[in-house]
Amino acid sequence: MSKHNISLKDIARKLGVSIPTVSRALNNKPDIGKETKRKVIELAKALNYEPNQFAINFKNQQSYIIGVIIPKIVHHFFSNVISGIITEAEKSGYSVMLFQSNESYESELKSTQTFKRSMIDGLIISLSDNTHNVDHLKNLQDHKIPVVLIDKVTDMMEASKIVCNDYKGAYDATQHLISLGKRNIAHITGARKPTTTKERYRGYKDALIANGLPVKEGLIKYCDLISEDKGYYEMKNLISQDDRPDGIFCATDPTAIGAINAIKDSGLQIPKDIAVIGFSNWNMAYIIDPPLSSVKQPDYEMGEKASALIIEEIQNIRNEQPITFKTHVMETSLIIRESTVGKKDLNSRDVLNYKIIE
Amino acid sequence: MSKHNISLKDIARKLGVSIPTVSRALNNKPDIGKETKRKVIELAKALNYEPNQFAINFKNQQSYIIGVIIPKIVHHFFSNVISGIITEAEKSGYSVMLFQSNESYESELKSTQTFKRSMIDGLIISLSDNTHNVDHLKNLQDHKIPVVLIDKVTDMMEASKIVCNDYKGAYDATQHLISLGKRNIAHITGARKPTTTKERYRGYKDALIANGLPVKEGLIKYCDLISEDKGYYEMKNLISQDDRPDGIFCATDPTAIGAINAIKDSGLQIPKDIAVIGFSNWNMAYIIDPPLSSVKQPDYEMGEKASALIIEEIQNIRNEQPITFKTHVMETSLIIRESTVGKKDLNSRDVLNYKIIE
DNA sequence: GTGAAAGCGCTAACAT
DNA sequence: ATGTTAGCGCTTTCAC
Numbered sequence: 001m002s003k004h005n006i007s008l009k010d011i012a013r014k015l016g017v018s019i020p021t022v023s024r025a026l027n028n029k030p031d032i033g034k035e036t037k038r039k040v041i042e043l044a045k046a047l048n049y050e051p052n053q054f055a056i057n058f059k060n061q062q063s064y065i066i067g068v069i070i071p072k073i074v075h076h077f078f079s080n081v082i083s084g085i086i087t088e089a090e091k092s093g094y095s096v097m098l099f100q101s102n103e104s105y106e107s108e109l110k111s112t113q114t115f116k117r118s119m120i121d122g123l124i125i126s127l128s129d130n131t132h133n134v135d136h137l138k139n140l141q142d143h144k145i146p147v148v149l150i151d152k153v154t155d156m157m158e159a160s161k162i163v164c165n166d167y168k169g170a171y172d173a174t175q176h177l178i179s180l181g182k183r184n185i186a187h188i189t190g191a192r193k194p195t196t197t198k199e200r201y202r203g204y205k206d207a208l209i210a211n212g213l214p215v216k217e218g219l220i221k222y223c224d225l226i227s228e229d230k231g232y233y234e235m236k237n238l239i240s241q242d243d244r245p246d247g248i249f250c251a252t253d254p255t256a257i258g259a260i261n262a263i264k265d266s267g268l269q270i271p272k273d274i275a276v277i278g279f280s281n282w283n284m285a286y287i288i289d290p291p292l293s294s295v296k297q298p299d300y301e302m303g304e305k306a307s308a309l310i311i312e313e314i315q316n317i318r319n320e321q322p323i324t325f326k327t328h329v330m331e332t333s334l335i336i337r338e339s340t341v342g343k344k345d346l347n348s349r350d351v352l353n354y355k356i357i358e
Numbered sequence: 359m360s361k362h363n364i365s366l367k368d369i370a371r372k373l374g375v376s377i378p379t380v381s382r383a384l385n386n387k388p389d390i391g392k393e394t395k396r397k398v399i400e401l402a403k404a405l406n407y408e409p410n411q412f413a414i415n416f417k418n419q420q421s422y423i424i425g426v427i428i429p430k431i432v433h434h435f436f437s438n439v440i441s442g443i444i445t446e447a448e449k450s451g452y453s454v455m456l457f458q459s460n461e462s463y464e465s466e467l468k469s470t471q472t473f474k475r476s477m478i479d480g481l482i483i484s485l486s487d488n489t490h491n492v493d494h495l496k497n498l499q500d501h502k503i504p505v506v507l508i509d510k511v512t513d514m515m516e517a518s519k520i521v522c523n524d525y526k527g528a529y530d531a532t533q534h535l536i537s538l539g540k541r542n543i544a545h546i547t548g549a550r551k552p553t554t555t556k557e558r559y560r561g562y563k564d565a566l567i568a569n570g571l572p573v574k575e576g577l578i579k580y581c582d583l584i585s586e587d588k589g590y591y592e593m594k595n596l597i598s599q600d601d602r603p604d605g606i607f608c609a610t611d612p613t614a615i616g617a618i619n620a621i622k623d624s625g626l627q628i629p630k631d632i633a634v635i636g637f638s639n640w641n642m643a644y645i646i647d648p649p650l651s652s653v654k655q656p657d658y659e660m661g662e663k664a665s666a667l668i669i670e671e672i673q674n675i676r677n678e679q680p681i682t683f684k685t686h687v688m689e690t691s692l693i694i695r696e697s698t699v700g701k702k703d704l705n706s707r708d709v710l711n712y713k714i715i716e
Numbered sequence: 717g718t719g720a721a722a723g724c725g726c727t728a729a730c731a732t
Numbered sequence: 733a734t735g736t737t738a739g740c741g742c743t744t745t746c747a748c
Contacts, residue, residue: 007740008742009742017718017719018719020719021717021719027743031717036717053476053477054412054419054741056743058412058724058740058742059724061643063411065476073431073441074434081435086431086457093472093477095455095457096456096654097454097455098440098456099448114448114734116408143363227748245416257645274708287615288646289645306748355654365725367726376736378734378736379734381726381728382733387727388733390733394733409725410726412724415739416725419740505743602743
């Protein structure tokens with residue numbers, strides 16, 4: 001309708017004052033006459049004045065935008081992380097720009113470039129499984145754009161990191177199976193590269209060792225692709241082995257669900273013959289029959305924390321304060337359902353029945 | 359490391375030429391000496407020059423950012439929509455800024471304000487269930503920021519809209535049950551407000567009518583809250599009624615899953631006694647036992663389309679072209695699993711076994 | 717308390 | 733083919 005958005009200049013002209021005066025009035029600066037201020041504010045409101053943010057961002061060289069790169073949005077863990085990031089960012093007036101790498105290094109790289117166009121103030125990133133080089137991230141740091149790593153982190157660069165205690169989560173899950181009397185516990189891992197996978201594997205192994213149980217190579221299966229199919233397949237293999245396991249800890253819920261189906265199809269009982277526990281507590285975990293015990297990650301909270309951290313670093317940089325990198329390790333909790341303890345140890349049947357052990 | 363990012367001015371000075379000359383050289387403009395151009399480009403590369411996007415955006419009054427507001431990120435349908443939006447936007451060099459309304463009108467309103475700070479070029483929005491007023495969106499349009507509505511749309515404003523054919527999807531689902539010989543088909547709806555819910559309800563009703571079946575109020579249950587618990591509860595009610603249904607069409611998968619559990623707990627057979635079909639084909643649909651038949655929405659494609667449309671409108675506005683509003687209706691497909699046809703009509707047991715009917 | 721002037725980095729129009 | 737000028741909208745500095 002109006003030809004152009006109205007600017008300070010318009011207000012100044014109509015009021016017969018100068019542009020800086022209008023600016024001062026509208027920004028609660030000192031050195032402004034009470035009456036002038038009133039008139040300016042009044043007219044601004046009447047004209048529906050809105051400051052041109054392009055100009056302000058340009059002047060401040062600041063966008064109030066946080067960039068986020070994650071491997072996959074359609075993913076229970078990550079969508080919760082994002083949700084936490086956005087909610088926390090909004091509290092401080094920051095907006096979130098989202099990219100997904102689809103586990104591709106090239107795509108991650110490209111996103112980093114595109115970000116430059118929007119001049120993000122900081123970046124939160126969960127590395128793709130195929131990222132073997134982090135120069136693109138160091139480059140951002142060199143340009144005074146702070147980077148916070150979340151979940152899929154790396155030692156190749158110095159930065160603040162948010163991780164959950166994958167090691168302890170895996171240890172607890174394995175210990176849980178052992179406490180139930182299981183002695184021959186198998187493990188299906190995730191993709192080989194990510195530190196998360198390695199930590200879960202380490203937790204599994206250490207729990208066995210701590211309990212004086214042998215670590216058997218034959219009971220450990222590698223699943224680069226995280227899917228029910230792969231879990232089903234590997235579980236079938238395990239069942240057909242001479243040395244059949246009596247319990248299994250899967251590094252992801254989807255593989256655990258595949259494992260459950262394989263066990264059921266083989267005519268074995270869960271958890272009597274083989275107990276199953278997964279990791280991440282996907283929303284499908286309690287849908288499967290029997291409901292799947294799992295390790296819950298503090299996904300949303302990790303996102304919140306990452307947001308708070310990046311904003312802190314952004315502000316420190318602006319104020320020329322030194323920033324110190326911190327690594328935050330957040331704790332998991334054990335969600336116990338029927339796939340490990342059976343119905344007898346839980347209360348009467350309910351759609352959402354489980355015990356939490358922190 | 360460097361005191362400041364290097365600018366055209368720096369290059370100009372070092373080369374003893376003027377700033378516009380440098381600009382011309384770097385932007386492939388005509389009217390530039392071949393040799394000068396070479397030297398400029400060379401130095402720019404050597405100095406690692408990167409244009410200041412704040413300045414460019416300021417000059418162009420354009421951000422290359424698309425705003426997206428959806429009710430919930432942690433949601434199978436929406437996370438797929440977002441994924442489609444981002445992928446398509448990236449192709450044209452646009453970035454995506456994401457907000458969630460959590461089904462709150464106030465939150466939606468606030469996001470619209472925050473967007474202004476980042477000066478988005480266009481907005482894609484799926485309305486919250488509680489949005490009863492769209493002045494905030496019309497306001498954007500008045501500021502020449504195009505708005506595209508997706509999935510949760512409204513008649514309160516003129517804009518391009520992307521919806522899926524909820525009516526036909528629901529009709530097909532109901533017809534599917536009827537074709538299986540079911541005659542007393544119940545329906546659990548979603549929240550009352552959204553047009554999507556109403557369309558699904560209408561599809562259900564029309565399918566009954568088209569087949570000469572009565573529409574019975576007693577078989578229709580209203581579920582404002584979409585949850586397994588609510589589905590479980592309403593299904594239990596339906597089962598205890600004198601007029602027990604032999605099939606049920608649920609407007610959402612979570613309620614359908616609750617319904618399945620209720621039927622199983624009542625000792626009835628699925629699909630023999632009661633067949634169940636849901637809507638949206640959540641990832642949990644094939645996990646439940648028996649696997650749930652459902653109506654698949656073209657979620658990712660809807661996102662892609664929305665992105666393409668908003669970019670088209672953004673560009674039309676820039677070029678002072680008139681924009682015409684279009685409504686795109688995208689078709690659903692029927693995913694048939696055991697909850698309606700039983701095992702006999704599907705191939706041998708597989709984790710992911712279903713038939714698709716487009 | 718207010719105005720004049722300058723500048724953020726870039727590009728477009730005009731002049732040479 | 734290159735330089736000069738001007739301006740996008742805002743804020744900051746310095747005079748008065």
